[in-house]
């Protein structure tokens with residue numbers, strides 16, 4: 001049987017004693033040092049504060065092998081997730097076994113010292129298969145493993161010097177021992193934890209409240225604020241949303257604390273990992289939902305894991321973990337009775353109207369500024385989400401013209417800019433090819449490398465403008481498809497990207513030869529001239545292609561406006 005009440009004795013941390021910390025920090029400054037990645041900082045924080053108990057450092061090769069193979073450390077302890085210090089080969093070669101290294105945050109502050117006991121090159125394909133279920137780059141953690149993580153892993157015990165600094169929501173962050181002390185003080189003997197990386201709506205409030213009632217426990221809303229799935233709503237917005245929902249629970253039954261975990265989206269293994277972490281934070285129960293910590297679709301368009309695999313794996317290890325699973329009730333809104341009910345307990349199913357709004361539908365309503373009903377979410381939550389995700393017609397975006405020199409990009413871009421400024425509402429910046437080459441890229445020429453740099457710089461500025469709600473209009477030649485794709489990816493994190501191919505033929509550009517450059521290029525006086533002596537990749541799927549040969553400038557700019565309107569970016 002499972003222990004149903006929590007043991008709230010302090011859990012062991014890996015910090016050096018307060019008195020020795022200063023001395024150790026001073027000595028550590030002489031050591032070879034490693035600048036931790038964002039994920040490693042998250043992992044280190046939970047190693048040091050006991051959140052990853054019983055781990056004593058970054059994993060040794062033997063622990064790693066066991067964890068990958070069958071979720072067990074070398075000593076047999078259950079642990080489902082590799083916690084490894086990945087570094088580039090070059091750094092690994094500079095470190096000897098037995099040596100101490102200083103672990104620093106991205107600003108250079110020394111957080112811990114690690115005694116290196118292990119140094120090995122992991123079989124990443126095997127790790128992907130065993131831990132994440134498939135060696136498929138569509139899985140965000142597999143992609144990270146192959147494309148971001150270093151080639152070599154270093155392992156060894158650590159001694160913590162200080163915890164990573166957080167300047168946001170400081171009062172809401174708690175170590176396992178702080179939470180244990182809080183539960184002790186409040187007399188909370190049973191606590192059910194709810195893990196989340198999404199805003200909470202009414203259905204979540206209902207299900208968490210029911211889970212707590214069912215377990216006769218208090219409730220801990222325990223959202224992840226470290227690293228979640230790429231594309232998620234940022235944690236700043238989410239925490240403001242959670243704070244709004246907290247008022248909805250009966251007073252003093254529920255608490256909220258932020259967990260600086262770097263999620264891996266590993267489904268079943270991740271659920272077990274989450275459970276162990278909550279156990280360490282003094283909780284007795286843990287809510288596991290349908291498709292817990294699911295990574296989305298694989299490259300075949302199918303789910304990586306079965307919808308209840310996470311619950312099954314958790315249940316199989318529940319006893320050993322010492323934390324009990326509360327399985328997630330799928331709550332739906334029954335309009336006739338104006339309340340949420342568990343989907344599998346609705347009696348007169350065929351006679352009542354059940355309402356639902358999917359995540360996709362919610363995003364659509366936000367982006368189009370449409371109604372989000374009160375039965376679905378709390379007005380205060382919707383207000384926060386609308387502040388972060390204003391309707392498309394108020395978001396920033398980038399129009400990126402591409403085409404040969406003399407194709408008419410600048411002229412159309414200028415016409416578009418004044419039309420947008422006539423409408424007003426958003427600051428507009430034109431990043432014209434010539435203008436950029438005077439200001440941003442004055443030292444660059446026209447080699448492939450320099451053109452790439454030039455376009456990447458334009459993309460960076462445009463992405464900042466887009467992020468800040470403005471309109472960026474770019475008009476470089478941008479001859480390479482791969483560079484244009486990279487710029488698109490940079491910008492689409494923040495707003496829409498509209499690629500416009502100004503499709504004037506090279507013959508027509510040369511015939512017009514407005515700057516006399518084509519003549520010089522033909523004579524070999526300008527080298528590497530696009531379309532003459534340097535390549536141009538014709539865009540395959542631009543949002544818009546403009547033929548200029550029989551169309552005047554005003555009409556070309558108008559075509560762009562119509563496209564923007566159809567994308568909801570400007571009001572019709």
Ligand code: PPS
Pocket residue numbers: 404405406407410433434436437446450451452454455475476477478479515517526527528529530534
């Ligand atoms: S790129 O390839 O996107 O980085 O080029 P871009 O920054 O748009 O700069 C193109 C303008 O530079 C002038 N110019 C050349 N263009 C192409 N190839 C060569 N070798 C070259 N040398 C100078 C030319 O005037 C381009 O201006 P636009 O406005 O396109 O005619």
